[in-house]
Amino acid sequence: MHRLLTDLSLDECGTLAALKDTSAPFLQYLDKVGLHLGAQVRILAKVAFDNSLELRVNRDRMVLISAEAGKNLYVT
Incomplete structure (x- = not known):
């Protein structure tokens, strides 16, 4: 089942599975x-x-992303 990345709780893990926004930018x-x-x-x-x-x-890497970007990423 896919969930938005922004719906994960603190310290929760997921695997990036799908994109809502597929625009070139x-x-x-x-x-x-x-x-x-x-x-x-x-x-x-x-x-x-x-x-x-x-x-x-x-x-191995830390990244800071906007909430807007997180709302376009689905995880499992």
Whole structure:
């Protein structure tokens, strides 16, 4: 079952499984921050100011993404 990345709780893990937005700019953004289908992600923090998400990607990299980007990513 797919869930939005933004629906995960703090310290919850998921596997990036699908994209809501498949526009070229969004795909380029994901490539730039190192997020790709199949990536393992863990929610490290949710920033209260703007709901951005701090993620650990594949256990070796930390990434900060906007809430808007998180609403376009589905995890299992």
